[in-house]
Amino acid sequence: MITIYYTLVSLMKRRWRIATEQEILDGKTTDVYFKRTEEVLRTDNQNPLVYAEITVSGMPEELDWGVIAGIDDALKLFEGKNISIYGLAEGSVFWPRVSSGVKVPVLSVVGHYADFAVLETPLLGFICHTSGMVSKTAYLRKASGDRTLLSFGARRTHPAITPQVEYAAYIGGCDGVSCILGAELLDIDASGTMPHALIIAFQDQVKAWNAFDKVLPEKIPRIALTDTYLDEVVESVMAAENIPNLAGVRLDTTGSRRGDFKRIIQEVRWELDVRGFKNVEIFVSGGLNSEKILQLQDAPVAGYGVGGAISNSSAIDFAMDIVAIHVGDEWLPAAKRGKFSGRKKIFRCPDCLQMDVLMKADAAPTCSCGSNMNLATLKLMDQGTRSIPSRTPDEIRESISEQTSLLELP
Numbered sequence: 001m002i003t004i005y006y007t008l009v010s011l012m013k014r015r016w017r018i019a020t021e022q023e024i025l026d027g028k029t030t031d032v033y034f035k036r037t038e039e040v041l042r043t044d045n046q047n048p049l050v051y052a053e054i055t056v057s058g059m060p061e062e063l064d065w066g067v068i069a070g071i072d073d074a075l076k077l078f079e080g081k082n083i084s085i086y087g088l089a090e091g092s093v094f095w096p097r098v099s100s101g102v103k104v105p106v107l108s109v110v111g112h113y114a115d116f117a118v119l120e121t122p123l124l125g126f127i128c129h130t131s132g133m134v135s136k137t138a139y140l141r142k143a144s145g146d147r148t149l150l151s152f153g154a155r156r157t158h159p160a161i162t163p164q165v166e167y168a169a170y171i172g173g174c175d176g177v178s179c180i181l182g183a184e185l186l187d188i189d190a191s192g193t194m195p196h197a198l199i200i201a202f203q204d205q206v207k208a209w210n211a212f213d214k215v216l217p218e219k220i221p222r223i224a225l226t227d228t229y230l231d232e233v234v235e236s237v238m239a240a241e242n243i244p245n246l247a248g249v250r251l252d253t254t255g256s257r258r259g260d261f262k263r264i265i266q267e268v269r270w271e272l273d274v275r276g277f278k279n280v281e282i283f284v285s286g287g288l289n290s291e292k293i294l295q296l297q298d299a300p301v302a303g304y305g306v307g308g309a310i311s312n313s314s315a316i317d318f319a320m321d322i323v324a325i326h327v328g329d330e331w332l333p334a335a336k337r338g339k340f341s342g343r344k345k346i347f348r349c350p351d352c353l354q355m356d357v358l359m360k361a362d363a364a365p366t367c368s369c370g371s372n373m374n375l376a377t378l379k380l381m382d383q384g385t386r387s388i389p390s391r392t393p394d395e396i397r398e399s400i401s402e403q404t405s406l407l408e409l410p
């Protein structure tokens with residue numbers, strides 16, 4: 001009766017369909033079959049010690065290599081539980097399979113199955129979408145070269161997870177993010193200039209730009225949106241002539257008016273230069289993805305604003321499977337068909353990042369490039385306690401950048 005009362009109160013109080021942190025920790029966001037499995041195992045006094053690994057069969061079509069992320073969040077599910085976790089560090093590049101056909105076990109969970117069955121769903125939930133977004137951003141980062149890359153994806157996603165989208169965008173290689181809370185949690189300043197709504201509210205570009213310049217603190221770069229009413233060249237020159245400290249113009253040209261976007265950008269550059277505004281940079285946004293950014297590689301662009309290409313990234317379909325079971329005093333191989341059984345570890349080449357997956361007792365192999373591979377599998381959690389400290393988003397971002405500098409876009 002009391003339980004029913006509290007359930008009703010909690011449902012009535014809920015404004016949106018958002019799980020609370022406690023509900024996630026309690027396994028309330030799980031698929032019910034895990035809860036039923038736990039109930040059956042406990043009632044029948046079965047709770048085997050198992051070794052379960054997390055792998056992916058195939059990547060979303062636009063990806064070759066990926067970057068695993070969301071691990072730090074996932075580990076928090078297991079704090080204080082009798083569970084140990086091995087795997088790659090947050091922000092590690094990975095491939096779905098190695099040349100022997102074995103899938104890369106990005107994470108492995110060791111514990112009594114009934115103790116963590118209900119946490120499989122949230123564990124995968126933490127890593128599938130975040131890894132998809134970080135991987136996609138890493139590709140966008142490579143396509144953008146040294147140019148500024150900003151995340152504008154908050155509007156394309158559920159507001160409850162916007163900080164997670166911005167975390168993924170930032171560690172994947174964005175230089176800044178637009179969502180205020182997302183930026184706060186990353187300990188950086190939010191990035192962004194002005195929407196078309198500001199121009200339309202003034203019914204006049206110059207009045208809007210001037211008001212922006214007058215009202216906002218100096219540290220905010222003066223970047224004028226220059227495609228609201230007139231041609232991009234006309235508005236960009238107007239902005240440069242009217243705003244004394246204009247840092248840049250942003251072209252967010254709508255698809256139906258875009259024509260040859262690269263030519264438009266080149267023309268804006270020329271017409272600014274010829275009037276002495278060589279310091280005014282050009283930023284572009286609107287429906288950009290890696291392919292479109294690569295098409296603008298030799299256009300005079302200082303930076304890109306990217307939204308849906310990050311926040312709407314396909315999730316990477318990681319799955320968890322038991323691959324070994326502890327019987328007596330030894331681990332026995334145990335996997336469903338289609339999976340490679342046994343406890344494994346990942347080796348990685350420091351020079352080309354190729355991986356190999358071997359059995360737990362095997363020694364480090366040599367990479368096909370000639371370098372010696374290193375052990376990449378870390379003990380991330382020991383009986384419910386983190387074994388290695390978590391790194392800051394900046395440190396993870398730097399590590400991803402170092403790794404992806406060794407790789408090519410597919």
Ligand SMILES: [Zn+2]
Nearest residue numbers: 349352367369
């Ligand atoms: Zn190598």
